[in-house]
Amino acid sequence: MSSLAPTQSVSATDAPSLLIRGLRKAFADVKAVNGIDLEVRRGECFGLLGPNGAGKTTTIEICEGLTEPDAGTVELLGLNWKSGASELRQRIGIQLQETQFPDKLTVEETLRLFRSFFRHGLSVDESIRTAQLEEKRGARIGGLSGGQKQRLAMATALVGDPELLFLDEPTTGLDPQARRHLWDLVEGLKQAGRTIILTTHYMDEAERLCDRVAIMDHGRVIALGTPQQLIATVGGEDIVEFAVSAKDGARMPEALLEPARLTAIPGVQSHRVDEALHQLSVSELHTAVPRIIAAVEEQGLHLSEFRTHSATLEDVFVRLTGRKLRDE
Amino acid sequence: MNRLEYSSLYQLTRVRFMMVWREPEAVFWIFIFPILLAVGLGIAFRNRPPDVLPVGATSMQLTQALAADSDLRATQMNEVAGKHALATGDILLLVVEQAGGVDYEYDNTNPDARTARLLADRAVQVAAGQQETVQSRNQLVHETGSRYIDFVVPGLLGMNLMGSAIWGLGFAIVEARQKKLLKRMVASPMPRWQYLASFLLSRLILLVIEVVAFLGFAGLVFGVPFRGSLLELAFLCVLTSVAFSALGLLISSRARTMEAASGLMNLVMLPMWILSGVFFSASRFPAVIQPFVRALPLTAANEAFRANMLQGVGLNHLMQQVAILLAWLVAPFLVSLRIFRWR
Numbered sequence: 001m002s003s004l005a006p007t008q009s010v011s012a013t014d015a016p017s018l019l020i021r022g023l024r025k026a027f028a029d030v031k032a033v034n035g036i037d038l039e040v041r042r043g044e045c046f047g048l049l050g051p052n053g054a055g056k057t058t059t060i061e062i063c064e065g066l067t068e069p070d071a072g073t074v075e076l077l078g079l080n081w082k083s084g085a086s087e088l089r090q091r092i093g094i095q096l097q098e099t100q101f102p103d104k105l106t107v108e109e110t111l112r113l114f115r116s117f118f119r120h121g122l123s124v125d126e127s128i129r130t131a132q133l134e135e136k137r138g139a140r141i142g143g144l145s146g147g148q149k150q151r152l153a154m155a156t157a158l159v160g161d162p163e164l165l166f167l168d169e170p171t172t173g174l175d176p177q178a179r180r181h182l183w184d185l186v187e188g189l190k191q192a193g194r195t196i197i198l199t200t201h202y203m204d205e206a207e208r209l210c211d212r213v214a215i216m217d218h219g220r221v222i223a224l225g226t227p228q229q230l231i232a233t234v235g236g237e238d239i240v241e242f243a244v245s246a247k248d249g250a251r252m253p254e255a256l257l258e259p260a261r262l263t264a265i266p267g268v269q270s271h272r273v274d275e276a277l278h279q280l281s282v283s284e285l286h287t288a289v290p291r292i293i294a295a296v297e298e299q300g301l302h303l304s305e306f307r308t309h310s311a312t313l314e315d316v317f318v319r320l321t322g323r324k325l326r327d328e
Numbered sequence: 329m330n331r332l333e334y335s336s337l338y339q340l341t342r343v344r345f346m347m348v349w350r351e352p353e354a355v356f357w358i359f360i361f362p363i364l365l366a367v368g369l370g371i372a373f374r375n376r377p378p379d380v381l382p383v384g385a386t387s388m389q390l391t392q393a394l395a396a397d398s399d400l401r402a403t404q405m406n407e408v409a410g411k412h413a414l415a416t417g418d419i420l421l422l423v424v425e426q427a428g429g430v431d432y433e434y435d436n437t438n439p440d441a442r443t444a445r446l447l448a449d450r451a452v453q454v455a456a457g458q459q460e461t462v463q464s465r466n467q468l469v470h471e472t473g474s475r476y477i478d479f480v481v482p483g484l485l486g487m488n489l490m491g492s493a494i495w496g497l498g499f500a501i502v503e504a505r506q507k508k509l510l511k512r513m514v515a516s517p518m519p520r521w522q523y524l525a526s527f528l529l530s531r532l533i534l535l536v537i538e539v540v541a542f543l544g545f546a547g548l549v550f551g552v553p554f555r556g557s558l559l560e561l562a563f564l565c566v567l568t569s570v571a572f573s574a575l576g577l578l579i580s581s582r583a584r585t586m587e588a589a590s591g592l593m594n595l596v597m598l599p600m601w602i603l604s605g606v607f608f609s610a611s612r613f614p615a616v617i618q619p620f621v622r623a624l625p626l627t628a629a630n631e632a633f634r635a636n637m638l639q640g641v642g643l644n645h646l647m648q649q650v651a652i653l654l655a656w657l658v659a660p661f662l663v664s665l666r667i668f669r670w671r
Contacts, residue, residue: 065515066511066514066515086517089516090517094512094516096511097508099507099511099512100507102343102347104346104347104350104351105343105347109342109346110343112333112339113336114516116333116334116340117518156512
């Protein structure tokens with residue numbers, strides 16, 4: 001695995017791998033990116049998390065030099081696209097959304113082709129091994145599964161041994177097993193010290209892979225931090241969700257349950273109602289739950305649903321926007 | 329991996345070539361189809377002994393007189409039956425005996441009927457005692473190079489070079505754009521000119537196979553002549569193919585979908601299939617549109633191929649055609665470099 005470490009010497013060790021200032025981009029009258037500042041450090045795995053249409057892909061494609069921003073500056077590895085484009089192309093690796101490689105070519109031929117574009121890089125064998133495509137080396141791309149195609153796309157991004165790797169929605173459309181396989185791959189790359197910037201609309205993916213996450217919505221960054229920091233902003237480590245009904249079984253209007261009685265319970269940090277489903281963020285789950293149940297019964301109501309889960313980035317997004325990540 | 333393996337131009341060309349080679353449809357249209365077409369046309373227009381023309385006559389004497397000419401097959405019939413046979417095409421000419429002479433009934437827009445009229449009249453006059461005033465003899469000539477197959481093979485060559493260049497380049501580029509592969513390529517450090525150059529290079533490799541297979545077949549099976557310099561013919565093939573590749577590049581430089589591209593291709597190629605003298609001579613079109621017809625790249629290519637193969641004309645006498653092809657190479661290439669859409 002040592003071959004995976006970037007071979008280029010780290011010159012200014014503290015210089016950020018990516019520096020974005022005041023980035024804006026509009027398509028027709030849609031403000032896809034509406035004023036973004038970001039900094040990604042060397043060796044970091046940085047995630048852009050947000051629903052479809054939040055501006056993640058536009059942001060990452062501006063960083064990749066594929067889209068011109070309307071305003072703002074982008075600096076990668078201390079270079080910019082105006083003066084250092086050909087140097088940058090050699091030093092970054094890119095995996096785009098929905099690239100379809102030619103069906104008639106084999107995995108090996110495709111990687112040989114992409115390897116030939118770079119002055120330095122991994123050998124084709126190494127890139128095949130890294131993407132765990134050894135068994136498919138001679139297979140036509142047309143016969144690969146979705147996960148294998150995605151790993152090939154990753155291999156074409158890695159074959160130039162990049163200092164900075166961009167992955168745009170690497171697991172979208174994959175089945176759970178293929179996603180986990182790809183996650184293992186990304187974790188291997190992280191351990192080898194690569195700087196990775198990825199976009200995703202899966203919160204579990206961002207939580208598992210990213211050192212830091214920027215949550216995006218409507219072209220802006222609405223939260224930035226480590227997944228733990230962001231989850232801590234929800235106020236409790238756990239989320240309790242329940243629905244109530246009258247004793248005769250009919251669902252009750254939420255107004256019948258007094259929110260103040262719930263938030264008065266020690267450990268309950270906040271309360272919100274979404275489609276008759278009450279959501280509490282709770283810090284002391286073991287003592288709070290019996291009191292929540294008691295409070296509901298005291299009001300003469302019956303619990304029709306009750307569940308708890310650990311707070312996730314999804315809950316962070318819900319708290320910030322009032323919407324769910326995958327609503328759109 | 330050796331040095332060549334690391335050359336991006338080599339890899340791009342190789343990959344391009346493999347993609348065509350692994351597409352069974354492409355192999356059929358490029359290599360098999362022109363040969364099948366040549367076979368079909370060769371059979372349809374094969375040289376047969378001169379046709380014996382069926383004619384009818386209303387009297388025994390006339391019928392015998394006509395039968396004396398071996399190029400006519402005469403049948404005796406009454407006038408009513410004769411008119412019916414004429415109408416249904418069973419006979420080309422009906423000779424009706426009249427007081428003091430004969431009437432010829434035939435369709436003067438049908439060349440065979442006119443020939444029958446001439447032959448029949450001569451037979452009737454000779455039977456009536458007419459003497460030839462000028463002694464004449466026939467010397468029969470069947471020369472290769474003047475048959476229809478000789479005419480059509482250079483035309484098919486030009487049409488095939490046009491189709492494979494425009495389809496080959498156009499569809500491949502638009503498909504790559506549609507599948508976001510173009511975008512992925514320019515996101516890598518690949519030099520953009522090499523991507524376009526790889527299409528031309530792989531085209532040239534295919535061209536050798538394609539032209540040698542087709543012309544070899546035409547030469548061996550039909551005896552189509554090669555009277556001009558083969559080297560100059562090769563040059564003309566390369567020039568034609570590269571010029572049509574530039575046109576294909578232009579057609580595909582902005583199209584986002586296969587449907588749009590294939591509409592454009594047909595729009596460009598259809599007039600040339602008709603006007604440029606593939607199956608019949610382009611000089612048949614009215615003089616008004618001749619300047620337009622002669623400025624088309626396929627007309628220039630077909631004229632040059634025919635002059636080289638059939639008449640053995642040297643390249644120095646084909647400068648007009650070469651200049652037209654060069655213009656069609658340079659102008660579309662420059663325009664498409666400017667307007668090409670990489671994503």
